[in-house]
Every structure is written in structure tokens, then in C-alpha cells.
Amino acid sequence: KMNLKGRNFLTLKDYTPAEIDYLLNLAADLKEKKKRGITGNSLKGKNIALIFEKPSTRTRCAFTVGAQDEGGIPTYLAGDEIQLGHKESIEDTARVLGRMFDGIEFRGFEQEYADILAESSGVPVWNGLTDTYHPTQCLAMLMTMREEFGYLKGLKVAYLGDGRNNVATSLLIGSVKMGVSVTICGPKQLWPSKELVEECQEYAKESGAVIEVTSDLDGVKGADVLYTDVWISMGEEKKEQERERISKPYQVNKELMERTGKSTTIFSHCLPAVKGKEVTEEVFESEASKVFEEAENRLHTIKAIMVATLGDMEEA
Ligand code: CP
Numbered sequence: 001k002m003n004l005k006g007r008n009f010l011t012l013k014d015y016t017p018a019e020i021d022y023l024l025n026l027a028a029d030l031k032e033k034k035k036r037g038i039t040g041n042s043l044k045g046k047n048i049a050l051i052f053e054k055p056s057t058r059t060r061c062a063f064t065v066g067a068q069d070e071g072g073i074p075t076y077l078a079g080d081e082i083q084l085g086h087k088e089s090i091e092d093t094a095r096v097l098g099r100m101f102d103g104i105e106f107r108g109f110e111q112e113y114a115d116i117l118a119e120s121s122g123v124p125v126w127n128g129l130t131d132t133y134h135p136t137q138c139l140a141m142l143m144t145m146r147e148e149f150g151y152l153k154g155l156k157v158a159y160l161g162d163g164r165n166n167v168a169t170s171l172l173i174g175s176v177k178m179g180v181s182v183t184i185c186g187p188k189q190l191w192p193s194k195e196l197v198e199e200c201q202e203y204a205k206e207s208g209a210v211i212e213v214t215s216d217l218d219g220v221k222g223a224d225v226l227y228t229d230v231w232i233s234m235g236e237e238k239k240e241q242e243r244e245r246i247s248k249p250y251q252v253n254k255e256l257m258e259r260t261g262k263s264t265t266i267f268s269h270c271l272p273a274v275k276g277k278e279v280t281e282e283v284f285e286s287e288a289s290k291v292f293e294e295a296e297n298r299l300h301t302i303k304a305i306m307v308a309t310l311g312d313m314e315e316a
Pocket residue numbers: 055056057058059060129137270271272
């Protein structure tokens with residue numbers, strides 16, 4: 001049996017394929033129980049801090065409901081209403097929160113803040129999105145793909161657009177670890193870094209996944225999943241005009257869905273989406289779109305992370 005108790009969840013780089021598989025199975029189990037009206041007690045009496053420097057609907061609600069379903073007590077802390085990185089160092093805030101809370105979720109700008117919180121608080125820290133990574137999103141995507149196709153290894157996902165952002169980065173790491181081939185298809189300026197691709201090539205050697213980075217839309221050929229994200233991420237508002245210009249050719253539309261050559265291709269997106277920009281309304285609303293399935297799976301996967309790293313599993 002897998003034991004992840006006390007672990008942080010900062011990036012999927014820190015998790016083995018077997019551990020990711022375990023989290024996906026736990027999430028499926030928790031989902032099935034919840035559908036039958038059964039919740040748990042594994043987080044009973046655990047106080048959970050939810051720090052948000054950036055806005056959130058899905059992540060905030062998933063951590064809140066996920067904690068409550070298992071008997072935990074979430075407390076929302078808006079980044080600008082606590083002394084986070086102003087008046088006091090992150091390290092000091094971490095040491096205070098670690099004495100009051102049993103687990104900490106962090107959403108913000110700097111990945112380093114999440115890392116320092118983890119190092120200095122002494123309690124599990126979960127990354128709810130930083131400028132660099134969005135690892136809980138990738139788990140929800142993998143869960144949704146597994147529900148849809150029944151397996152992961154051997155599937156191909158094509159990610160369109162900003163291949164450097166948090167969602168693309170975590171999608172690449174997590175998918176490749178699980179044997180899902182990834183094609184990043186977007187403007188050259190927004191390709192993932194060479195270092196990241198090289199690191200992921202090492203995971204690919206183990207899993208058999210194939211990584212491709214291209215600006216050619218034929219990169220979607222054979223894809224089982226077309227995935228995209230906003231052209232302008234939180235904090236990048238100044239780059240709007242330039243981003244729109246270079247991202248436009250990578251919009252997910254009906255034509256691009258057909259270009260995969262597969263009738264079974266699904267579409268997904270982390271949400272929130274800007275319809276008419278990175279995806280057309282038509283694809284977003286189509287049968288192939290699994291965006292709300294993935295949004296729901298944020299709850300089950302995030303709950304699984306908390307239960308696995310903080311919960312009393314005998315109670316689960
Ligand atoms: N996908 C996602 O993280 O959504 P929120 O920003 O609403 O949490």
C-alpha cells in the first residue's frame with residue numbers, strides 16, 4: 001500500500017508514476033463514494049489554510065468542499081489580507097501557519113513562495129497554481145481522460161497555444177510520466193523551455209511517451225485530446241495585444257478537431273475559458289467537450305491529495 005503521509009504536492013516532478021496512479025485511483029474511489037452520498041472522516045479536526053494571492057473558483061471550491069467532505073476545517077486567507085511577503089518574510093509566515101494549521105494550500109505568483117512555505121511550515125503544502133506549475137489541474141485532466149478512454153498509456157494529447165504557462169508545464173510533466181504522448185502546438189515564442197523538455201524526455205524514456213513541440217497545426221494528427229488554456233494568464237494582462245496576435249492560429253475550432261483524423265477526440269480546458277478566443281463556442285459546447293467533467297474532477301483529485309498526504313487513511 002502506498003504511503004504519501006506528510007508529503008508536499010508542489011510539482012508532479014516529485015511524484016512517481018505509481019504515486020500518480022495511486023492518487024487517481026483514490027480520487028475515483030472518493031468520487032464513487034460521494035455519488036452514493038458517502039463522505040469520510042479522514043481529515044476530521046484538521047485545520048487547512050487556503051492562501052490565495054490570485055482569484056479562483058474551481059481550486060478554492062475544490063479545496064473547501066474536499067476538506068469539508070472529509071471532516072476538515074478550511075480557512076480562506078486572501079493573500080492581500082495577510083502579511084505574506086510584506087511586513088514579514090514568507091518563512092516567518094510559514095512558521096506561524098505551521099503551528100496553527102495541519103495543511104496549507106497556496107495559490108500565487110512565485111513558485112518559490114510555495115517551496116518556502118513547504119520548507120518552513122513543517123506541514124504538507126499543496127500547490128493550487130503558481131506562475132510555474134498547476135499540478136492539481138493535471139491530475140484532474142488525467143482522471144477525466146482515464147474515465148473517457150479507460151486507460152492512459154498510449155493516448156496522445158495535443159496542447160494548443162501558450163506552451164510555457166503553468167497549465168502546459170504541468171500537463172507535459174504529468175502526462176509524459178503516465179505514458180501519455182504530448183504535442184505542444186503553439187507559437188515558437190511560447191514553446192516550453194529546452195530544460196523542461198529535456199527533463200520530460202527522461203520520464204518519456206521510462207514511460208514510452210513521445211514528446212513533440214511544433215508550430216505546425218498538423219501536430220494535432222492522431223490526438224485523442226485537444227487541450228488549451230487562456231492566451232493571457234493571471235498577471236500577464238499587459239501582454240494582451242501581442243499574445244492575441246501570435247495565438248490566434250492555434251484556436252481550437254471544429255476544423256482543428258477534425259484535423260486529428262479521429263472521431264473520438266475529446267476537448268478539454270482547465271477553465272475559465274474565453275470563448276471565441278482559444279476555443280470556439282461550438283467546440284466548447286459540443287459532445288466532445290469534457291470541460292465540466294474535468295472541473296468536477298478537480299474536487300475528487302484535490303480531495304485525494306489532501307486525504308493521501310494528511311488524512312488518517314483508516315478513517316477514509
Ligand atoms: N482551473 C482553475 O484552476 O480554475 P480556478 O482559477 O477557478 O481555480
